[in-house]
Structure formats: structure tokens, C-alpha cells
Amino acid sequence: MFTLPKLPYDYDALEPAMSADTLQFHHDKHHKAYVEKTNALAAKAGLEGKSLEDVVRAASRTGEKTLFNNAAQAWNHAFFWNCMTDRFAAPDRRLKAAIETAFGSQDAFADQFVEQGASQFGSGWVWLAAGPEGLKIMTTHDADDTLIKDGLFPLLVCDVWEHAYYLDYQNDRKAFLTSWIEKLANFEFAAEQLAASEGQGEGFRYPPPGPAQAHAPEEEAPGPRDQYPA
Numbered sequence: 001m002f003t004l005p006k007l008p009y010d011y012d013a014l015e016p017a018m019s020a021d022t023l024q025f026h027h028d029k030h031h032k033a034y035v036e037k038t039n040a041l042a043a044k045a046g047l048e049g050k051s052l053e054d055v056v057r058a059a060s061r062t063g064e065k066t067l068f069n070n071a072a073q074a075w076n077h078a079f080f081w082n083c084m085t086d087r088f089a090a091p092d093r094r095l096k097a098a099i100e101t102a103f104g105s106q107d108a109f110a111d112q113f114v115e116q117g118a119s120q121f122g123s124g125w126v127w128l129a130a131g132p133e134g135l136k137i138m139t140t141h142d143a144d145d146t147l148i149k150d151g152l153f154p155l156l157v158c159d160v161w162e163h164a165y166y167l168d169y170q171n172d173r174k175a176f177l178t179s180w181i182e183k184l185a186n187f188e189f190a191a192e193q194l195a196a197s198e199g200q201g202e203g204f205r206y207p208p209p210g211p212a213q214a215h216a217p218e219e220e221a222p223g224p225r226d227q228y229p230a
Helices: 020-044 052-062 065-082 093-103 106-119 173-184 187-197
Strands: 124-131 134-141 153-159
Touching: 020 052, 020 065, 052 065, 065 153, 093 106, 093 134, 093 187, 106 124, 106 134, 106 173, 124 187, 153 173, 153 187
Parallel strands: none
Antiparallel strands: 124 134, 124 153
């Protein structure tokens, strides 16, 4: 069974850009529900023991929409937690060069990221991804993600479902995205993903499935981000 990954920071570590209430509710309620539903649906589909990445891709191929929605959302959220940090720092030299090649400057990248995320109609995600032609910003609707997009490797993602920001920003998604890219975006993680996309190091993988076990995030201290082999 898949388990709910621990957050790589305390609930209040991202304040004031993201409140402890938002983070705890988002992680302990929304993400937990997706993981639990994925476990039940994957078992019915005969996919027990498969990686979450394989479950997402299998559900997409077979058209099992409910399984896809829950499995992809479980994966997207785990990736999202790693895309935020309480130790914000500018991109390193390599990532900075890639951003400048693609967008002209860090500021231009940030503006485009915010604009695309803010203009996403309805629920979804805004991504920075690496592809054959370099870096690109893209949005996906609902649970859709980069796992089923050939040639794309995710570097960063921000959740633009309302539950990700409504307690803190009400209906001002643009203010949330501006704060997120300027204060929370984990460019160190993005740099690791960029290196992995070029065959150097390991890219993000969801924790592999294991025996059923209880998980009570409110009783466990958040730990550092784990690395999982590609």
C-alpha cells in the first residue's frame, strides 16, 4: 500500500506565504484522501505492488478515470511538497542559465509562471518542465500531470486548486502564485530535477508501496525529503 509522505518541513515553516492551517489541511486531509482512494482502487485494478508512477500511467492507458484522478493527485501532491522550501534561495548557476535561455531572465520566468497559473481556468497545476527544446511553463487541468506527457520532465509545480490557497488568499490566485514563486519555490529541488533530466542523479519518485501501516501525520515530526531511485 502507498503511504502519505511526511512533509519536509513543519506545518508553520512556510508562513506567512502559506499558513499552517492551509498546509495541514491540504496535506492531512486532501492528500491523505487521494492516497487512501488510490490504494483501494489500485487493488481492484490488480495493480498492487506497482510504483505509483506505473499506476498513473496504467490508469491513463486503460481509461480508468477514477483511479487516474486519485493516483495522479497523490503523485502531484507529493511532488508539490518538495517544490516548496522554508529556506528560499535563487536558482544555482546551471538552472539560472537554463531559465535565462528559455525566458530571458528570472523575472520574466516568474512573471510567466504567475500569469499562466493565474489564467488557468478551473482547477489544476502550473509546471516548469524540461523538454527536448529546453524549459517550458505549462498548465494541466484537474489531476493531469507530466507523467503521461512524452518527453517532459517536471522541475517545479504549484497547485492552483482552490484548496491550496483559499484560506490564505481567498479568490486572489495571482497573489498566491506571486508569493509562492518569490518566497516558497524550491529552486534547489528544481536544479536536482534538471540534472536528473539530463541523466545526472536521481529524479523524484513517490515512496514505493509497502505493507499496510497506520499513518498519523499530526503525531509525527516532518522529516527531510527522501530520495527514491528512478
